[in-house]
Amino acid sequence: MNILVCISQVPDTTAKIQVSGDGKSIEKTGIKFILNPYDEFAIEEGLRLRERFGGTVIALTVGSETSKEILRTALAMGVDKAGIVKTDDILDSYNVAENIAGYAKSISPDLVIFGRQSIDFDSSGMAPMVAEMLDLPSISVVSSWNIENNVITAERDIEGGKEVLTCSIPCVISAQKGLNDPRYPKLPDIMKAKSKPIEEIASCHGSALVSLTSMVLPSSKRVGMIVGDSEAEIASVVTALHEQAKVI
Amino acid sequence: MKHIIVYIEPKDASSLKRTSYEALTAARSIAGDAQITAFAVHGSEQALATAGNYGVQSVVVAKHDLLSTYSSTATAEALAQYAQSVSADTIILSGNASGKEISPRLSVKLKAGILPDCITLENDGGTVKAIRPVYAGKAHIAVQSISDHSIIALRPNVFTAKQEGSANASISSFTPNLEAKHAGVKVTSLVKNEGRLDVAEADIIVSGGRGMKGPEHFPIIEQLASTLNAAVGASRAVVDAGWRPHGEQVGQTGKTVSPSLYVACGISGAVQHLAGMSSSKFILAINKDKDAPIFKVADYGIVGDVFEVLPVLDAKLKAMLHS
The missing domain is CATH 3.40.50.1220 (TPP-binding domain)
Structure with missing residues (x-):
């Protein structure tokens, strides 16, 4: 089974976000960049499928030179090959998907696995978008699944319950937290990964479909009534919920 | 913006999901002179007609055997075909679990800019400008589609559903041209959390x-x-x-x-x-x-x-x- 795992580099969850001088992007100085946490589940799932069915696992990212770091992590975890669609441009999601789909077409994988969303733009759209470009079925936010005779049965959380879905491979899925317990790379594997080759793929895309016109830090419009724990103070909060917020 | 399609989903036999009412209300708030049509792939007449209570008088329901079992791929294809048949330029839907699977596919099918997870919408001289949170809500961005079409997915429960009028919407049907390959993924069962409210739906x-x-x-x-x-x-x-x-x-x-x-x-x-x-x-x-x-x-x-x-x-x- 040939598996393509698509991963992305994102600011650390706890990073302090500031808007850069262009008013459209974040100030990158001083920010630690990490492998998108959901993508760890995607890589792990790819490795487990290889252990079960054989085949190869390729990790792919779209980004600049510094994004190679996350490919080194994927190599240390055990993927067979790593590739980067190299670009310093800021792409919209459609252009990123075009690049991923373009590479996927060249290797015709049985499965393409994403993390459920990247924690920078949180749009959760990459898996269905790439699937549509490849004319494949997809299942998003998979929390458990099984493959028998090339047919996938997967479970995912929806509002108010769980859906059970089925499709055949080839297909695209996105991994939810809890799908597996991602392995920690061992030190010798981390060392070995540093010298493994990373394939560089030229970026290729049409014009963007979305324009980001500005980025701002949200201003807090919160009431900010913080009180102590006396009975009278608790009663004052209940009154405010009723009369001011009108939520009860 | 000339024609907006709002994708709606039934909750039960007599009503739509609250997120659908939110999407109908949001569409009205930015429509200006544009026409609005609600679109569904299933639901009873009674449930679909309630779109009229939220100011949208025309509902189109897609009918096809391949839509009898819910399939995100077949739904996206039917919706895209309908949008093309009426030259709609804007599609608004909830960014709930199903909307998150359908909207990226619509973006590709219609070569439309996608604005996901929107928390405010504004009609900016005929194009929709949306605000949405990024970086875990630590920043907000303003985005707009620069193609001829836009797909707008709303963060659930952020837009307030407001009733407007009490007339039942008129319902007509649309037969999409679907093949088996369009229904590549299907929902085989749905397990509801009986007896307790889900955080994603609670007020x-x-x-x-x-x-x-x-x-x-x-x-x-x-x-x-x-x-x-x-x-x-x-x-x-x-x-x-x-x-x-x-x-x-x-x-x-x-x-x-x-x-x-x-x-x-x-x-x-x-x-x-x-x-x-x-x-x-x-x-x-x-x-x-x-x-x-x-x-x-x-x-x-x-x-x-x-x-x-x-x-x-x-x-x-x-x-x-x-x-």
Whole structure:
């Protein structure tokens, strides 16, 4: 089974976000960049499928030179090959998907696995978008699944319950937290990964479909009534919920 | 913007999902002179006709054997075909679990710019300008489509559904041209969380964090939730420790919620948790640490021991609700 795992580099969850001088992007100085946490589940799932069915696992990212770091992590975890669609441009999601789909077409994988969303733009759209470009079925936010005779049965959380879905491979899925317990790379594997080759793929895309016109830090419009724990103070909060917020 | 299609989904035999009413209301708010048509792939006439109560008088329902079992791929294809047949330029839908699967596919099919997870919409000289949170809500961006079409997915529960008129919408049907390959993925069963409210759908949520000290103390949370007719939520720490089921988890790795009132009990307010609940309309936090980050986003805060505060709060709320 040939598996393509698509991963992305994102600011650390706890990073302090500031808007850069262009008013459209974040100030990158001083920010630690990490492998998108959901993508760890995607890589792990790819490795487990290889252990079960054989085949190869390729990790792919779209980004600049510094994004190679996350490919080194994927190599240390055990993927067979790593590739980067190299670009310093800021792409919209459609252009990123075009690049991923373009590479996927060249290797015709049985499965393409994403993390459920990247924690920078949180749009959760990459898996269905790439699937549509490849004319494949997809299942998003998979929390458990099984493959028998090339047919996938997967479970995912929806509002108010769980859906059970089925499709055949080839297909695209996105991994939810809890799908597996991602392995920690061992030190010798981390060392070995540093010298493994990373394939560089030229970026290729049409014009963007979305324009980001500005980025701002949200201003807090919160009431900010913080009180102590006396009975009278608790009663004052209940009154405010009723009369001011009108939520009860 | 000339013609907006709103994708709607039935909740039961007589009504649509609240998120569909939110999408209808949002469409009206930005439509200007544009025509609005609601589009569904299933639902009873009675349920679909309620679109009329939200100001949209025309509903189109796609009919095809391949739509009899829900398939995100077949739904997206039917919707795209309909949009093309009427030259619609804008599609608005909820960014709920199904909307998140359909909207990216529509973007590709129609070569339309996609604006996901929107929290405000504005008609800016005929094009839709949307604001949406990024970086776990630590920043907001303004985005707009620069292609001829736009796909707009709304963060659930952020837009208020407002009734407008009381006329039933007229319903007509559309037969898409579908083949088996369009229904490549199918839902085979749906397991509903019977008997308890889901955090993703609740109007009020009472969540517990590590400050609850153990699963044996969650009945206090459940009691408060019952008083407020609220869903029970939990922080990641609590779910990872096995105290509460994963379905209750609010946060970046759990569910993103926007209730009218979010009550955080013994939750410090890690950024991952804030990412999942900071778009709540009002936030009440109870925590014994006055410096806990949760108080920075709270509208109302009580600094105190949850085990002492919650029973008093519950009693005061009961008295208020019964008066």
